[in-house]
Amino acid sequence: MAGELSGGDLSRLRQLNALAVIKALQGGPSLTLTEVAKHTGLSRASTEDVVRELLGKGWLAEAGATAGGVGRPARRYRFRADAGRVLGIDIGGHKIRAVVADLDGNVEHSAGVPVTPEMGRLDRLAAVDRAAAECLAAAGMTGADVWASGVGTTGLVDGSGRVLLSEALPEWTGVDLAAHVRRLAPAPVLVENDSKLAALAECWRGVARYAKDMVFLLAGLRTGAGLVIDGKLHRGFANASGEIGALPVLGWLRAQEHLTAASGEASDVFAAARAGDKAANAAVRRYVKDLALGASALVLALDPQMVVVGGGFSRSADVLIEPLRRELDRWCIRTPEVRMSALGDEAVVLGAVRLALDDVEDRVLDGRTPLVSQL
Amino acid sequence: MAGELSGGDLSRLRQLNALAVIKALQGGPSLTLTEVAKHTGLSRASTEDVVRELLGKGWLAEAGATAGGVGRPARRYRFRADAGRVLGIDIGGHKIRAVVADLDGNVEHSAGVPVTPEMGRLDRLAAVDRAAAECLAAAGMTGADVWASGVGTTGLVDGSGRVLLSEALPEWTGVDLAAHVRRLAPAPVLVENDSKLAALAECWRGVARYAKDMVFLLAGLRTGAGLVIDGKLHRGFANASGEIGALPVLGWLRAQEHLTAASGEASDVFAAARAGDKAANAAVRRYVKDLALGASALVLALDPQMVVVGGGFSRSADVLIEPLRRELDRWCIRTPEVRMSALGDEAVVLGAVRLALDDVEDRVLDGRTPLVSQL
Structure with a gap:
């Protein structure tokens, strides 16, 4: 033989x-x-x-x-x-998070650097550098010790790791994030939209572990979606899936304005609603109505097993989840199970870790990373 | 060994x-x-x-x-x-179609029986019986010669072949189509929603043969959708995918009314628009605007490679396709390729044949249909 x-x-x-x-x-x-x-x-x-x-x-x-x-x-x-380590980075409007995880995906070190939504490209990239450096230093590593990096960002990302379009962050369209992060750690860099990474994390470590088809809603200062279909992240032909927010009649463009219109913080509105304040409750109701409109379009399109709500507002599950279920009931033929994320702020960076680990595993599977001596 | x-x-x-x-x-x-x-x-x-x-x-x-x-x-x-034959049946509002196809999916015999949208359950089922009997007789077959039957119907269908919900046809909710057709031919009966079957047919024999992700739009006296994701018909958790029409803001509930409001036939409106009639052109424009709204929601959600327009109105591609492209461009981040179906009225019944053939092949694969003597 x-x-x-x-x-x-x-x-x-x-x-x-x-x-x-x-x-x-x-x-x-x-x-x-x-x-x-x-x-x-x-x-x-x-x-x-x-x-x-x-x-x-x-x-x-x-x-x-x-x-x-x-x-x-x-x-x-x-x-x-x-035996190896991956780097995960979440580039947000208010914070840059970097984590180092082992090959089981356990986060061993993390660092956060505050930023602002108004900050320009160079300042934001400098904050990415600081968060990554701080995290690697805490782990006693250099960039050369990283096996793969996963990066999450707002906006549309192309297959090469460049931001194709970002409306939320100034000067962000066109940034080549893969090239930038490769300067910090020379291993392969995978870049993905933040809602998609959060969806990935929910199916890996979150409340959607047993769902084959799932719609993830990013509920926060921006509203977004990530889709898992047949157990796999659905990216679309040009990685532009889940962008239902672009259709004005579906309410996502204006949704969060109901909570911030009174020049306050959304968290204050949720707290006031919780305390029984009428105006705050009306604002939350208007927010949920708009969130549910876009969510219903996704549910009616896909008929998923589960809807998972994550993002900053998911901390206010107590005042959000029941009204959301009722609104979905109003429009959907079959309302799926609605769950709040238990991963909170960690979802995107955990998804970035999963993306990096997938790349490590792909390289082992196809022999690019030899496990044993080759003949 | x-x-x-x-x-x-x-x-x-x-x-x-x-x-x-x-x-x-x-x-x-x-x-x-x-x-x-x-x-x-x-x-x-x-x-x-x-x-x-x-x-x-x-x-x-x-x-x-x-x-x-x-x-x-x-x-x-x-x-x-x-070596074997399958039966395909399309139960529509205006016509029942039955075909007999061989194991390569070639349609060898077909029969059509006219019906009306207003017709009740018993009359419609009697028409199904007539179409099937006529088609089997033309093929020189009895029901016992059928290896599997595929059936397409409007409405939501459950996993056992029963109509869960139909708003288009009277007394149609609750019909157990699988049981009914099994009385005509005792082989396994597979029942599916008509838009889903048309989507299946487009990927098998139609213009979407090379598309992995595809949105099929049924454009006719009803508006519906079928989704193919990653090369497979996407059914959803309870077979209720593609039902975006249930959301009023997306326009599909009222879309076709623009063409039939003047108590005429839609085909007359298309003909008049083709001839340059201003009112007819305005009606087509309003129809396309509504069709495109729901279609844009599906495109933004899934970012498919292709949109295929089928159903009765697809015969008027010349006055529909360019306006539809323009409207999709208006709302979508990336407008996919838009194609008109070349299968026309045959799409649903061809999808029913494909469904029946899939069942035949599944039974061969898992050994329920022995190809050779078993030990």
């Missing part, structure tokens, strides 16, 4: 076997060689061979041996989530 | 080998044994074995032998698309 396989075939087979071993251990408890062989379907000899090499390359580590039983306790192995 | 495989494993393997041979021949030219072996990757001996059995079961037939070359000409084999 082996005589019929080329060196390339054998390398590919070794890579797939190594990946199977890693998948058996990633995110789970440590296993013995016997257990790894059982999980992967590999022979005992192949399992030993692959585990030995993954130990040498630093992908696996020995865990404490099992006590009990007769004879010498069997050695146990675990995936080293700390 | 064989000693390790159970009888069930071997049956499954024989089924997969037989399916590989059929896939190599279906919809293509006849092939020699050597060519079949090359296409499928099976050994010459296995290929001979499978082909012999598929000939015996009537799935394959001998085609004319190849002339030329030296020695005895090699025998050629072809898929027998006429």
Whole structure:
């Protein structure tokens, strides 16, 4: 048999076997060689061979041996989530967030730098640099230690990581974010719209983990949407999906103005509504009416299993969620389950981490990142 | 090796080998044994074995032998698309259509029975019976010869083939179409909304063959939509996708009224507009404005590669398509390619045929329809 396989075939087979071993251990408890062989379907000899090499390359580590039983306790192995690190960055109107996460997606370090919606391109990019540098320093890393970076931003993003159109931030249309972040960390940089990343995070670590079809609503000083269809982030032909807000009759352009019209903070309006203030309650009602109009268009179009509401306003779930359900009931043929995000401000940066991890995993899958020695 | 495989494993393997041979021949030219072996990757001996059995079961037939070359000409084999038949039915407001198609989806016989939108449930079902009986008789078949039936209807359809909700046809909500058609032909019956079936047909045999993401607009006396996402018909959690027309601000509830308000036929209005009549042109403009509003919501939500316009009004492409493009340009961030259906009135019934063929193929794939003798 082996005589019929080329060196390339054998390398590919070794890579797939190594990946199977890693998948058996990633995110789970440590296993013995016997257990790894059982999980992967590999022979005992192949399992030993692959585990030995993954130990040498630093992908696996020995865990404490099992006590009990007769004879010498069997050695146990675990995936080293700390074998590599990814960088996640969320570029918002009011804050830049940067996090360092391990290969299981656990956030180990984070940094935040306040910005303003009015800030120009150079100042905002300088704040990105500061947040990233601070976060890498806290992790004791340099940019060269990063395996991949994920970046979330408002606006439309093209496939090369450039902002195609941003109406929320000044001088932001045209920024080549991938090139900018690559100067901070030379590994691959993936850039995506913030609502899409928040949707991704909700399906990974949030309330939509079991939903195949989901509409994510970004409810905050801007209103946006991200769609997950058949378990996958739906980007669209030119990455411009979820932009229902562009249609004036669907209310999203004016929605948040109901909460900020009285020159106050939206959070004050929510607090006053909570305390029973009539004017505040009327303002929240008008906001929810507009939010629900665009949301109903998405629900009627897609008939999703779940609607998840995230963004800054999702902290006011208590005054938002019931009115939103009622408005959806008014327009939709079938109102899906409506859930508030539990990830809050973390959703976009977590989605950026997921995007970076997807890229790391893609490179392992197609052999660009060799797990074991190639022949 | 064989000693390790159970009888069930071997049956499954024989089924997969037989399916590989059929896939190599279906919809293509006849092939020699050597060519079949090359296409499928099976050994010459296995290929001979499978082909012999598929000939015996009537799935394959001998085609004319190849002339030329030296020695005895090699025998050629072809898929027998006429080995089985499916029934497709389109239940509309004005007409019931029934067709019989072979396993390649070629429509061999069809029958049409006129109905009216006002007709009640029993009369409409009687018309379905007449159309199906006429079509089967023309094909020299009885219901027992049908391998699967696909049925298209207006309204929302549940997973069991019952009409959940129909506003267009009286007494139509609650009709169990699957049970009704099963009385005509006892094979499995698949029922689906007409806009969804038309979308399916456009991706199979129509102008959207190369589009992965597509929005189909049913433009006629009713306005509806069907979505194809990532190459698959998007049904939604409760099969209620594409129902954007339920949202009044998106204009689809009133759209067609602009064309029929003057108590005339829509086709007369299109003809008058074509001839330069000002009032008719204004009516078409108002219709297109409303059609484009809902269509823009779908385009902004999904960012599809293509919009296909079908339904009765698609015959008036010359006066519709340019205004529609202009209106989409007005609202959409990226206007996709807009195409008129070339399938016309055939789209729904062709989609019904595709639905029935999918069921036939699913049953072959999972072994419910044995291609060869089981062990």
